[in-house]
Amino acid sequence: MKTRFKPARLKLSSDQSTRPLARLSLHDQLVARVREMIIDGELAAGAALPERMLCETFGVSRTPLREAFKILAAEGLIELRPHRTPVVTPIDASEIAEIFDVMVALDAAAGRAAAARATADDIARLDALHAELVALHHAAERAAYFRLNQQIHAEITRLAGNSVLFNMWSTLHASVFRARAVANYDARRWDESLGEHEAFMALLRARDAAGFAQALSDHTRKTGDSVLQMLDQAKLDHTELDQSRDA
Known part of the structure; x- marks a missing residue:
């Protein structure tokens, strides 16, 4: 069974359903936020990372999100799959x-x-x-x-x-x-x-x-x-x- 990304399950710091990022160092903040969600287990191993939902959650466009994905993929935290939704890297x-x-x-x-x-x-x-x-x-x-x-x-x-x-x-x-x-x-x-x-x-x-x-x-x-x-x-x-x- 595929694991779906559900914003409602995130540990938000307020009652808002989104967590928009400040415009200063947007790329660095986005990488840090998603990395922390993976490390803290909010995004489980094998979980799908649909761009649209993540963009809505963080209030960003797809361009900075995709750049953040590249960094996280280099760290081994996510897997980028051609023509398919990225996923949190499973642990072998x-x-x-x-x-x-x-x-x-x-x-x-x-x-x-x-x-x-x-x-x-x-x-x-x-x-x-x-x-x-x-x-x-x-x-x-x-x-x-x-x-x-x-x-x-x-x-x-x-x-x-x-x-x-x-x-x-x-x-x-x-x-x-x-x-x-x-x-x-x-x-x-x-x-x-x-x-x-x-x-x-x-x-x-x-x-x-x-x-x-x-x-x-x-x-x-x-x-x-x-x-x-x-x-x-x-x-x-x-x-x-x-x-x-x-x-």
């Missing part, structure tokens, strides 16, 4: 598992190099980002937390000073971008994840390269395990729902 659990296996190894290599090369200013900058991450967790700002979380991981990988490693990590990260967000839907895992960030940041401040690398890769492994567990549960829930409908 087996592919996600294989990607996480590689990312665990990449994070171990990146963590060791980053801890060895990071300057005092680099660590201070990461500390500031980490403090902001903690504040977002306390405020339950899930979408903003997730974006900053990814920024921190990207910055650590960049500090490794290896362009090949960074390009590989960035490519694989784009493939699991939305799947990583799934793990934060679970409050217990979200708390655990923050604790893991606290732990590996302490090791970075201590200049413990081996410990930092291990903690960083362990964090990625646990995130991957949590993602796969939640995907399995979602699949089970979907199967049970279909069975109840057929009963």
Whole structure:
């Protein structure tokens, strides 16, 4: 059964049935809004994205919407299909598992190099980002937390000073971008994840390269395990729902 986009189900901030965007940075706002709806689960995996309804919802023309689609497709969040309605990209659990296996190894290599090369200013900058991450967790700002979380991981990988490693990590990260967000839907895992960030940041401040690398890769492994567990549960829930409908 196809999933249809229904504006009435969106979590609007007012009683209005549309959420028009300000004209300043229209493109950036549109990309951010649709990205957040996908990451927060308002638009489920496999959901169709009819242009007309989205244009009415956001009060924009098709041109900026199609440009936003291109950005989101490059991030792996949606699939553009010739002569067919775009859809939110389905999540392939087996592919996600294989990607996480590689990312665990990449994070171990990146963590060791980053801890060895990071300057005092680099660590201070990461500390500031980490403090902001903690504040977002306390405020339950899930979408903003997730974006900053990814920024921190990207910055650590960049500090490794290896362009090949960074390009590989960035490519694989784009493939699991939305799947990583799934793990934060679970409050217990979200708390655990923050604790893991606290732990590996302490090791970075201590200049413990081996410990930092291990903690960083362990964090990625646990995130991957949590993602796969939640995907399995979602699949089970979907199967049970279909069975109840057929009963």
